[in-house]
Amino acid sequence: MAKIELYNITKKFGNITALDNINFEVQDKEFFVLFGPAGAGKTTILKTIAGIEFPDKGEVRINDKNVNMVEPAKRDISMVFENYALYPHLTVYDNIASPMRSPLHKQDEETVKKEVHRVASMMKIDHLLDRLPSQVSNGQRQRTALGRCLVRDPNVFLMDEPIAHLDAKLRHFMRAELKEMQSEFDTTTIYVTHDYMEALSLGDRIAIINEGKILQIGTGDEVYLTPANEFVAKFMGEPEINIFDIELEDETQVKMLGQERSYTIEEDVAEVIKEGEHKNIRIGLRGNDIAFSFNKENEEYIKGQVYSVEPIGNKTILVVDVNGQLLRLIAPNDLQANIDDEIFVRIKMKKAMFFDGDDYKYIYRHNQNELLGVE
Amino acid sequence: MAKLLLKNLYKRYENKKRKKGEALNAFAVNNFSLECEDGEFIGILGPSGCGKTTTLRMIAGLEDITDGEIIIGDTVVNNVAPHNRGIGLAFEDYALYPPLTVYENIAFNLRAKHVKNEIIKAEINRIAPLLKVDDLLHMKPGKLSGGQKQRVNIARAIVRKPQLLLLDEPMSHLDGKMRQVLRTEIKRLHNEIMCTTIIVTHDQLEAMSLVDKLAIMKDGELQQYGTPFEVYDNPVNEFVAGFIGEPPMNILTVEVQKKESSFFFKFQDANILIPVPQRFYSVVQDGMLVRLGVRPTDVLIVGEDSKGSDVSISVFENLGEERKISFRVGEGFLTLITSDDKRYKQGDIVKLEVKSEKTHLFDVKTGEKIIAQ
Structure with a gap:
C-alpha cells in the first residue's frame, strides 16, 4: 500500500529524450493508467519506478520517501509482464507460493499455505491449485499470475500491457476479468497500455503520454469528453474524431464546410472563445456527433456525397465528403447507401468540442461542467 | 477483369520424410469451392492456419494444387504459369525496390513486358491519383510511410490491368489510423476500377467493411459464404457466430x-x-x-x-x-x-x-x- 510520486523525471538515451520532465502522483490504492502510442515512453516510466532504469534527473518517491538509491528488489514492487511468466513446471499452488519462498520474502510453509488459499479463493482459482499452467484456461492463467503478485502485499503493482498480445476477442473477455478483480486488489496499480478501451475501462485516472511528455492526466470522462488537445482527442475513440477549421464571423456565428449560411455556436462556448481571444477555431466531432439523412430535412442539413460505406458488424462507418472535407460517422449496421450517393449531414453543435487553430489546444464544449459532474 | 471459380480445391503439403505407415498430413485446404462474379470483392477470412493464404497462393499459381480446378474467366489455369494468369498481387510486406523511385517501381512490371514509355506514362498518370500517390512519384521508398508504401505496392499490382487482384493482409503492418484511411481508399479504388478482387485477412472488421461477400474458413474448410450482413446476422455454426462480430457474440x-x-x-x-x-x-x-x-x-x-x-x-x-x-x-x-x-x-x-x-x-x-x- 503506497503513494507513488514522480517528480521532474527526465531520462535520455543518447541524444533521444525518452522522458521529458514527467510529474505525477498516484494515490494509495489508485488504478492509474499510462496510455500512449508505441515509443511514447510508457514502459520507461514503469521501469524507472521499478528501479530497472535510472533517471538522469528527478526523483521517484514511494510514500514520500525518495527511492532513487534503493535497489529494485528492495522497493517492494510487483510486476506483471505481458506473458505472465508463470513457471510451467510448477502447479498453480507453487506458482502462487513462489514469491514467499524466495530468500528475500521467505515465509514458513504454514503461512504460505494460508496465503495461497486466501488469494486463490479471492481469484476464484482455489479448485485449480494442483494443476499446471498449461492445464488451465487463459483467464485462470491471468488470475494465477495476479495471485502470485498479491500474496506479497507489495507497495505497488506494475503491469506492462498484460493483455496486449491476445486477440481482440479474448482481450474483451480478459479486460472484463481484470476489471472485476480490480476491487479485490486493494493495492496501488500502475498499468501501461496503448489500447484506449483498456485505458477508459480500467483507469481511475489516465495519463496520456506522447514523445516522453505527459499531455493530460484525468478520469476517463475528462480525457474523452474534454481532451487537452487534438492529439489526445484523436487518440481516443474509433473512428477517429473529425476535426476541421471553422470561421468565426462574430461572437456566436460561424461558417464551416464551405456553406453560405452561418451556424450558431452555443452561448457558453461563445463566451469562453471570446474571453480567450482565440482567433482561429477548429471544431471536433466524434462519429456520433454528426447526424445524417438522405433528404434535406431542414436548412441545418449540409449536402455531401457518400465517400465510402464500411459495415463492421454492429454498426457501419459512413464516410461523407462535404466540399472536400471527409467526415466519419457512425451509422446503423443495416444502412443502405452506395458510394457517391447524395447525403445530408447535420452538425450537432451541442456535442461539439472546440480547439484553438494555432496551438491545437482544447478550448471548451457546451455544458462542460455538467458533463463532468463538477459544480 | 474476369470471374473466378474454385472447384473442389484440395491442398496437402507432403511430408517428404514420411516413414512407411505414417499417416499423410491433413489437408491444408479441404474441398474448397467458391464462385466469384466478375467485378466482385471477396474476402477470405479465418484464424491463422486456416488455409486462407494457401488458397490465395494457389490462385496466384505460387503453390501447386493437390486436386481440383481453378478457373479464371473461361480458362482452367491449373497448369498456367503465374505470370500468365493475369493476376495482380499485393502482399503484406511491400517489397518495393529501394533504389528506384515510386514511378519506376510502379513502371517495373510494364518495363519487363517492354511496354512503350508513353503508354507506361499514361497508365501511371491514370493509376497514381486513384491511390493518391501522384505527389510521391519522384520519391524513393525509403522516404515513404508504411501506408504510402502499401499504396505504391497496390498501384504496382493494378497498373498491369490484371484480371484478378489478390491482396494478402495488405493492412496488417499499419497502425490504426493508417488502416482506417487505407481501408476507405481500397474501397473507393475497387468501386472505381471494378476489378475482381480477393483479399485475405484475419481482421474481421477489415474484411466486413470492404467486401461484397465473405468466405469464412476453419481448418482448411469453408464454413460459410455470404454477404457480411448475412454472415453476421445468420451464422451457420458456432464457429462463425463466435468469429464474426466485436465484441464477440455471447x-x-x-x-x-x-x-x-x-x-x-x-x-x-x-x-x-x-x-x-x-x-x-x-x-x-x-x-x-x-x-x-x-x-x-x-x-x-x-x-x-x-x-x-x-x-x-x-x-x-x-x-x-x-x-x-x-x-x-x-x-x-x-x-x-x-x-x-x-x-x-x-x-x-x-x-x-x-x-x-x-x-x-x-x-x-x-x-x-x-x-x-
Missing part, C-alpha cells in the same frame, strides 16, 4: 426448463432465465442442453416493471462511445453493449431481457445451428 450453454406450458433457457451457474422464443418450441424439450448465442447489442437492460431476470452487474466499463456491461456466468460473462449514457457500478441489480428474435441456438456437440421450424 455463446453460453443453457438448460431448457419447462414451467407450465412455457419454456425457458436457464443459464448454468447463474440465475438468469430467458423465455424461449416461440419459433424454437418445436425443437426444444425440457432438460435439453443447448448453446445459446446472442449478440451484446441484443441484450437489454429493461425497466423495473418488466418481466426479465434480476441480475447483479459484475463489470461496468465506460468505453467512450458506448458502455459495456458484463454479468458473471460460470467461467464466462454474459455481456451487453449500450450507447445509453447511464452509469452503473459493480453489484447494481438490473433487469435483463434478450431480443428473442435475435437469438441463435447451436448444438452442444456439433456446434451446428439449430434451425427453428
Whole structure:
C-alpha cells in the first residue's frame, strides 16, 4: 500500500529524450493508467519506478520517501509482464507460493499455505491449485499470475500491457476479468497500455503520454469528453474524431464546410472563445456527433456525397465528403447507401468540442461542467 | 477483369520424410469451392492456419494444387504459369525496390513486358491519383510511410490491368489510423476500377467493411459464404457466430426448463432465465442442453416493471462511445453493449431481457445451428 510520486523525471538515451520532465502522483490504492502510442515512453516510466532504469534527473518517491538509491528488489514492487511468466513446471499452488519462498520474502510453509488459499479463493482459482499452467484456461492463467503478485502485499503493482498480445476477442473477455478483480486488489496499480478501451475501462485516472511528455492526466470522462488537445482527442475513440477549421464571423456565428449560411455556436462556448481571444477555431466531432439523412430535412442539413460505406458488424462507418472535407460517422449496421450517393449531414453543435487553430489546444464544449459532474 | 471459380480445391503439403505407415498430413485446404462474379470483392477470412493464404497462393499459381480446378474467366489455369494468369498481387510486406523511385517501381512490371514509355506514362498518370500517390512519384521508398508504401505496392499490382487482384493482409503492418484511411481508399479504388478482387485477412472488421461477400474458413474448410450482413446476422455454426462480430457474440450453454406450458433457457451457474422464443418450441424439450448465442447489442437492460431476470452487474466499463456491461456466468460473462449514457457500478441489480428474435441456438456437440421450424 503506497503513494507513488514522480517528480521532474527526465531520462535520455543518447541524444533521444525518452522522458521529458514527467510529474505525477498516484494515490494509495489508485488504478492509474499510462496510455500512449508505441515509443511514447510508457514502459520507461514503469521501469524507472521499478528501479530497472535510472533517471538522469528527478526523483521517484514511494510514500514520500525518495527511492532513487534503493535497489529494485528492495522497493517492494510487483510486476506483471505481458506473458505472465508463470513457471510451467510448477502447479498453480507453487506458482502462487513462489514469491514467499524466495530468500528475500521467505515465509514458513504454514503461512504460505494460508496465503495461497486466501488469494486463490479471492481469484476464484482455489479448485485449480494442483494443476499446471498449461492445464488451465487463459483467464485462470491471468488470475494465477495476479495471485502470485498479491500474496506479497507489495507497495505497488506494475503491469506492462498484460493483455496486449491476445486477440481482440479474448482481450474483451480478459479486460472484463481484470476489471472485476480490480476491487479485490486493494493495492496501488500502475498499468501501461496503448489500447484506449483498456485505458477508459480500467483507469481511475489516465495519463496520456506522447514523445516522453505527459499531455493530460484525468478520469476517463475528462480525457474523452474534454481532451487537452487534438492529439489526445484523436487518440481516443474509433473512428477517429473529425476535426476541421471553422470561421468565426462574430461572437456566436460561424461558417464551416464551405456553406453560405452561418451556424450558431452555443452561448457558453461563445463566451469562453471570446474571453480567450482565440482567433482561429477548429471544431471536433466524434462519429456520433454528426447526424445524417438522405433528404434535406431542414436548412441545418449540409449536402455531401457518400465517400465510402464500411459495415463492421454492429454498426457501419459512413464516410461523407462535404466540399472536400471527409467526415466519419457512425451509422446503423443495416444502412443502405452506395458510394457517391447524395447525403445530408447535420452538425450537432451541442456535442461539439472546440480547439484553438494555432496551438491545437482544447478550448471548451457546451455544458462542460455538467458533463463532468463538477459544480 | 474476369470471374473466378474454385472447384473442389484440395491442398496437402507432403511430408517428404514420411516413414512407411505414417499417416499423410491433413489437408491444408479441404474441398474448397467458391464462385466469384466478375467485378466482385471477396474476402477470405479465418484464424491463422486456416488455409486462407494457401488458397490465395494457389490462385496466384505460387503453390501447386493437390486436386481440383481453378478457373479464371473461361480458362482452367491449373497448369498456367503465374505470370500468365493475369493476376495482380499485393502482399503484406511491400517489397518495393529501394533504389528506384515510386514511378519506376510502379513502371517495373510494364518495363519487363517492354511496354512503350508513353503508354507506361499514361497508365501511371491514370493509376497514381486513384491511390493518391501522384505527389510521391519522384520519391524513393525509403522516404515513404508504411501506408504510402502499401499504396505504391497496390498501384504496382493494378497498373498491369490484371484480371484478378489478390491482396494478402495488405493492412496488417499499419497502425490504426493508417488502416482506417487505407481501408476507405481500397474501397473507393475497387468501386472505381471494378476489378475482381480477393483479399485475405484475419481482421474481421477489415474484411466486413470492404467486401461484397465473405468466405469464412476453419481448418482448411469453408464454413460459410455470404454477404457480411448475412454472415453476421445468420451464422451457420458456432464457429462463425463466435468469429464474426466485436465484441464477440455471447455463446453460453443453457438448460431448457419447462414451467407450465412455457419454456425457458436457464443459464448454468447463474440465475438468469430467458423465455424461449416461440419459433424454437418445436425443437426444444425440457432438460435439453443447448448453446445459446446472442449478440451484446441484443441484450437489454429493461425497466423495473418488466418481466426479465434480476441480475447483479459484475463489470461496468465506460468505453467512450458506448458502455459495456458484463454479468458473471460460470467461467464466462454474459455481456451487453449500450450507447445509453447511464452509469452503473459493480453489484447494481438490473433487469435483463434478450431480443428473442435475435437469438441463435447451436448444438452442444456439433456446434451446428439449430434451425427453428
